[in-house]
Amino acid sequence: MKARWKPKPMLRQLVLILTSLAATTSTARADWGLNMPEGVTELSKETYDLHMLIFWVCVWIGVVVFGVMIYSIFAHRKSRGVTPANFSHSTMAEVLWTAVPVVILLALAVPTAKTLVRLEDSRDPDLTIVATGYQWKWHYRYQDEDMGFYSTLSLDSLEARRKQSGIDPFTVENYLLDVDNPVVVPVGKKVRLLLTSNDVLHAWWVPDLAIKKDAIPGIINETWFKAEQVGTYRGQCAELCGKDHGYMPIVVEVVDEDAYRAWVDTRKADDPQFAAR
Amino acid sequence: MSTIAAEVNDHAHDDHGPAKGIKRWLFATNHKDIGTMYLIFSFAMFLVGGLMALVIRTELFQPGLQFVHPEFFNQMTTMHALIMVFGAVMPAFVGLANWMIPMMVGAPDMALPRMNNWSFWILPVAFGILISTLWMDGGAPASGWTMYPPLVLQTGDAFPFLIFSVHLMGISSIMGAINIIVTIMNMRAPSMSLLRMPIFVWTWLITAYLLIAVMPVLAGAVTMLLTDQFFGTSFFLAAGGGDPVMFQHIFWFFGHPEVYIMILPAFGVVSEIIPTFARKPLFGRDSMIYAASCIAFLSFIVWAHHMFTVGMPLSGQLFFMFATMLIAVPTGVKVFNWVATMWKGAMTFETPMLFALAFVFLFTIGGFSGLMLAITPADIQYHDSYFVVAHFHYVLVPGSVFAIMAGVYYWLPKWTGYMYNESLGKLHFWLSTIFVNLTFFPMHFLGLAGMPRRIPDYSTQFADFNMIASVGAFGFGLSQLILIYVLLTAKKGVPATDAVWDNPEGLEWTVPSPAPFHTFDTPPEVLPPLKQEQHA
Ligand code: HEM
Ligand SMILES: [Cu+2]
Ligand SMILES: [Cu+2]
Numbered sequence: 083m084k085a086r087w088k089p090k091p092m093l094r095q096l097v098l099i100l101t102s103l104a105a106t107t108s109t110a111r112a113d114w115g116l117n118m119p120e121g122v123t124e125l126s127k128e129t130y131d132l133h134m135l136i137f138w139v140c141v142w143i144g145v146v147v148f149g150v151m152i153y154s155i156f157a158h159r160k161s162r163g164v165t166p167a168n169f170s171h172s173t174m175a176e177v178l179w180t181a182v183p184v185v186i187l188l189a190l191a192v193p194t195a196k197t198l199v200r201l202e203d204s205r206d207p208d209l210t211i212v213a214t215g216y217q218w219k220w221h222y223r224y225q226d227e228d229m230g231f232y233s234t235l236s237l238d239s240l241e242a243r244r245k246q247s248g249i250d251p252f253t254v255e256n257y258l259l260d261v262d263n264p265v266v267v268p269v270g271k272k273v274r275l276l277l278t279s280n281d282v283l284h285a286w287w288v289p290d291l292a293i294k295k296d297a298i299p300g301i302i303n304e305t306w307f308k309a310e311q312v313g314t315y316r317g318q319c320a321e322l323c324g325k326d327h328g329y330m331p332i333v334v335e336v337v338d339e340d341a342y343r344a345w346v347d348t349r350k351a352d353d354p355q356f357a358a359r
Numbered sequence: 360m361s362t363i364a365a366e367v368n369d370h371a372h373d374d375h376g377p378a379k380g381i382k383r384w385l386f387a388t389n390h391k392d393i394g395t396m397y398l399i400f401s402f403a404m405f406l407v408g409g410l411m412a413l414v415i416r417t418e419l420f421q422p423g424l425q426f427v428h429p430e431f432f433n434q435m436t437t438m439h440a441l442i443m444v445f446g447a448v449m450p451a452f453v454g455l456a457n458w459m460i461p462m463m464v465g466a467p468d469m470a471l472p473r474m475n476n477w478s479f480w481i482l483p484v485a486f487g488i489l490i491s492t493l494w495m496d497g498g499a500p501a502s503g504w505t506m507y508p509p510l511v512l513q514t515g516d517a518f519p520f521l522i523f524s525v526h527l528m529g530i531s532s533i534m535g536a537i538n539i540i541v542t543i544m545n546m547r548a549p550s551m552s553l554l555r556m557p558i559f560v561w562t563w564l565i566t567a568y569l570l571i572a573v574m575p576v577l578a579g580a581v582t583m584l585l586t587d588q589f590f591g592t593s594f595f596l597a598a599g600g601g602d603p604v605m606f607q608h609i610f611w612f613f614g615h616p617e618v619y620i621m622i623l624p625a626f627g628v629v630s631e632i633i634p635t636f637a638r639k640p641l642f643g644r645d646s647m648i649y650a651a652s653c654i655a656f657l658s659f660i661v662w663a664h665h666m667f668t669v670g671m672p673l674s675g676q677l678f679f680m681f682a683t684m685l686i687a688v689p690t691g692v693k694v695f696n697w698v699a700t701m702w703k704g705a706m707t708f709e710t711p712m713l714f715a716l717a718f719v720f721l722f723t724i725g726g727f728s729g730l731m732l733a734i735t736p737a738d739i740q741y742h743d744s745y746f747v748v749a750h751f752h753y754v755l756v757p758g759s760v761f762a763i764m765a766g767v768y769y770w771l772p773k774w775t776g777y778m779y780n781e782s783l784g785k786l787h788f789w790l791s792t793i794f795v796n797l798t799f800f801p802m803h804f805l806g807l808a809g810m811p812r813r814i815p816d817y818s819t820q821f822a823d824f825n826m827i828a829s830v831g832a833f834g835f836g837l838s839q840l841i842l843i844y845v846l847l848t849a850k851k852g853v854p855a856t857d858a859v860w861d862n863p864e865g866l867e868w869t870v871p872s873p874a875p876f877h878t879f880d881t882p883p884e885v886l887p888p889l890k891q892e893q894h895a
Contacts, residue, residue, distance in 0.1 A: 115808035115820055118740055125736075133737040140727035148720065151698050155716070160638070160705040167703035170640040170890070179695045180688060187684045190734070195677055197736045202673045243424060243816055251422040251819050258422075258818045282510040283603065285668060285743060289809040294739050296669045298604060299509060300597020303670040320668075320743040320811045322503045324510060325430040328814030 119289050122311040122336070126292030128197045136190060143186075204306040207274030211265065215277075215284030215297035215319070218326035222265050225276075229350050235329050236260040243329060259316040264333035268342040269312050277303040282324060288317030288332055296321055309336040376876055385480075388472035389876060390457045393479050395774075397454030398767070400482060402846075404446030405760075407490070409836055411439040416798075416832040419825050424816050432815035433501035434493070440504035444621070445528045446486050448755065451763045452624040453478075453535045456563050459770060460539060462867040462874060463557045465548030465883045470541040478534035485527035492517035503813060505614070506581065508595040508606050512588050522585045529574040536570035539563055548866070548882040554648070555886070557865050558641065561648050562627030565655045569616045569623070572659075577613040580606060604669050611662035619658045622722075622754060623651055625762030626693055629715045632769050633697055635863040636712035637704030640890035643696040650689035650696075657686045667738050676735050683733035687726065694723055707861070710784030714765035717757055717792050725753030728803065743813075746806025752799045757792070764791075764842070771846075772855035776873030780852065783845050790838035797831030864890050 120130045158164055210225040216232075223230035235243075239258050242249035251257040267273050277286055279297040286305075287294040295305040309315070317332040337345065377383045377392065387393050414435050418426050427435070457475070461468055469475045492499040497515015500506070506521075514521065543564050547556070556564075583594040584606070593599025595606045626647075634641045641647065663671060663679040671679075697719050706712070728750040732738050741747060772778050801824035806812075810821045817825065855872040869887060870878045 116804045118737075118807045119809070129736045129740060132734055133731070133740065136731050136734050136737065140730060144723070144727060147694060147698060147723065151701065151716075151719065154698065154701045154704075155706065158637070158701065158704050158706055160707045164703075164705050166638040166705040168640065168890075169703075170642050170644065172642075172699075175695075175699065176643055176646055176692070180692060183688050183691045187687065191681060191684060194680065194734050194736060198676060198680070199673065201736055201739075202676075245424040245428060247423070249423075251816075252822075254819075256818070258816060282513070283507055287743075287809075287811070289740060292736075292740055294668050294742055298597075298669065300602070301604065301670065317809070318811050318814075322433070322507070322510065322813045324513065325428075325433060325501070327433075328429065328811075328816050 121290040121292050122309050123307050129292045204304050208271035210274045212276045215279040217281050217324050218330040231263045233261045233263045259331050261333045264335045266335045266345045268339045269336050272308045274306045283321045284319050284323045285321035287320040290315040390461050390469045393475050394454045394457030397450050401447050401451035408439050408442035411435045416829040420829040429815045434499040437500050448621050448759050455766050465879045466546035467880050469538050471538045478531045481527050481531040485524045488520050489524040492520050522581045525581050529578045532570050533574050536567035539567040558630040559627035562623040566623045569620050573613040573616045580609040611665045615662045616658045621759045625759045628762045628766040629718050632711050632715040633700050637701050637706050639704040642699035650692045653689040680735045687730050711765045711769035713788045714761045718761045721757030744806035745802045745810045748812050749802035757795050772859045775849045778853045779849050787841040794831045794834035798828050801827045
């Protein structure tokens with residue numbers, strides 16, 4: 083069997099964790115998967131900013147609280163011969179550390195609510211795709227084009243994922259994150275996604291689009307995205323849906339308008355599977 | 360029956376000892392014996408659940424599927440969670456309550472000793488049933504501890520046994536909670552007013568009310584699953600006009616208070632320990648009580664923060680977001696009070712204190728990630744990813760579990776009459792703390808980078824952090840062998856004094872070590888002064 087142990091990346095990663103604790107730069111994030119991706123939609127960037135905002139708020143509160151604690155642990159120890167104080171109340175302090183968090187939370191609530199309102203606004207889409215979850219694949223129907231197709235885990239991943247397949251996952255490109263038929267959408271267009279399921283719960287998650295929404299039998303859920311950048315974005319089912327829950331990835335290809343039209347036309351003409359639905 | 364005769368004679372010579380042999384345990388009505396059984400049972404479940412976690416971490420050590428099939432992997436995640444939540448953490452706190460609450464309030468025993476026996480002995484039955492499902496057709500439940508339909512309805516023969524065992528656990532918890540409330544309300548030493556009660560007793564009182572409020576809700580939810588499966592109802596089946604999301608609302612109406620059921624007694628334990636080793640009164644004693652009550656109230660109106668992705672109206676999302684953020688305020692008050700208790704104390708760092716301090720640090724980290732999860736747009740990214748796994752393990756392992764361990768080390772000399780091995784205790788602490796962080800900290804990164812939870816295999820970009828987490832998990836598991844050794848040798852060594860520690864606060868330290876089989880047959884006339892009253 084081939085050696086799967088890859089010491090180098092791991093060491094590099096460890097070093098990185100240590101350094102990145104001190105300084106987070108945007109390049110470090112993109113390359114080493116330590117942080118949430120900024121993504122390629124306006125709202126994914128807003129989400130990312132909110133995430134970083136609340137993260138730094140927590141870091142600073144942590145610095146203060148842990149700082150005081152650590153100082154106290156070193157300064158106020160019996161082995162240094164201190165005599166313990168006897169206070170147990172301070173109205174000032176107590177009012178302060180109730181009021182200050184309230185103010186911080188209010189300050190956080192405002193931008194968060196604003197983003198949330200925009201996230202929920204799926205009016206006036208340019209195109210609508212219905213995604214249906216199945217155990218264990220996705221089906222996509224393009225409402226405006228009268229076409230649809232299934233999207234399942236790509237063959238090379240399918241072979242490598244078998245128990246003790248003997249295939250090194252590191253040799254498989256996009257292991258577990260590749261499909262036979264990706265979703266193709268035009269760049270800069272508002273895509274409305276309607277989600278439902280044929281059997282159990284699933285969830286449609288693509289981190290770069292900052293979208294996660296449950297696919298629920300009997301219910302049609304709605305969400306939307308507008309990708310600003312051409313590229314391939316990968317995600318996975320995010321709601322436990324049975325044994326192959328880990329094996330129903332999502333791939334979204336964002337292409338320019340012409341390529342999109344060409345894709346739709348050839349697909350409809352060439353592939354009966356596509357035109358049928 | 361001889362036991363009845365013995366009880367009739369009780370008043371004549373009230374120093375009769377425990378029954379002999381197996382009967383002592385089967386028919387136990389003594390709060391100390393029952394407390395011991397709870398603690399041993401929960402520790403056994405901790406080890407069983409821990410082994411399941413190691414199966415999970417073994418499979419996740421590398422990408423690719425090496426050891427188990429995905430269906431078995433899902434059984435492991437499901438059983439691990441059910442066993443840890445209902446079998447390890449909750450019974451451990453009930454065990455501490457049984458041992459300590461009567462001694463802390465100056466009562467001779469729990470108010471309802473026979474019911475106490477039942478609430479314990481139901482548990483081994485419940486978990487016997489649950490664990491036996493592993494060998495049934497279709498295997499153990501594999502739908503996650505949240506048991507969401509429709510998936511849970513695909514469970515094989517195990518399904519009715521899952522429901523039945525959850526019912527049993529619920530009955531056990533409710534009986535335990537009733538017992539605790541009645542004991543606290545009716546059997547306190549006459550001079551002990553409510554506000555004068557020890558904080559551990561307070562947090563348990565609040566917890567017991569939470570239990571009574573939400574365990575029936577869980578029972579209702581799983582009963583509806585049962586009738587959907589076998590009796591033709593469609594509560595949660597879309598095809599019959601039902602709604603799968605309704606289950607989630609009901610489950611989390613139980614589930615969020617449930618997480619506070621697992622942390623409030625932990626707050627209590629830590630609030631007992633820090634003042635002792637800081638040699639200073641607990642800071643803001645009353646505000647601690649108010650904060651715990653506040654948290655308990657808020658825990659009923661935040662449940663849908665587990666459901667931000669199911670498709671809720673905007674107003675609903677806003678409400679649950681704001682309510683969830685609010686919880687950070689009383690939680691913050693608690694943390695600040697602990698820090699203020701340490702401030703200008705004269706601290707020493709025996710094992711219970713080490714665990715309590717680690718609790719404050721690491722629980723706070725879990726609180727921070729909780730606050731991050733409250734931010735709805737960000738939660739849409741975090742939800743059902745390893746970030747959530749990191750969050751709840753931080754609050755539950757170095758949170759609840761560390762508090763339990765702190766409590767065990769703290770009260771062990773009172774139980775056994777001997778000091779445990781302090782150097783081994785410290786070693787246990789340091790190894791546990793290092794490995795718990797090695798296990799769970801990288802999971803934050805995994806989640807942020809996009810790894811979903813509950814998957815048996817993952818894409819290669821997640822390989823490094825998963826490897827680190829698996830190494831940490833094995834280290835943490837092995838470190839617990841030290842605890843086993845410490846507990847097995849706990850009855851040897853240096854005899855403990857009655858106070859055990861340096862001037863600790865509370866009635867339990869006024870009785871001999873080991874605490875005799877019966878304590879406070881008559882309630883204490885005067886209470887030892889609270890520390891804040893001492894020099895004034
Ligand atoms: C500052 C206080 C806390 C806040 C604001 C908070 C917030 C949250 C949120 C929003 C979620 C849902 C995340 C998601 O699924 O997307 C969550 C999950 C969870 N939290 Fe907390 N939390 C807090 C404290 C705690 C405590 C004290 C515990 C238990 C000791 C706890 C245990 C859990 C568990 C077990 C889950 C995951 C349940 C599951 O999906 O299986 N949390 N928390
Ligand atoms: Cu799934
Ligand atoms: Cu919650």
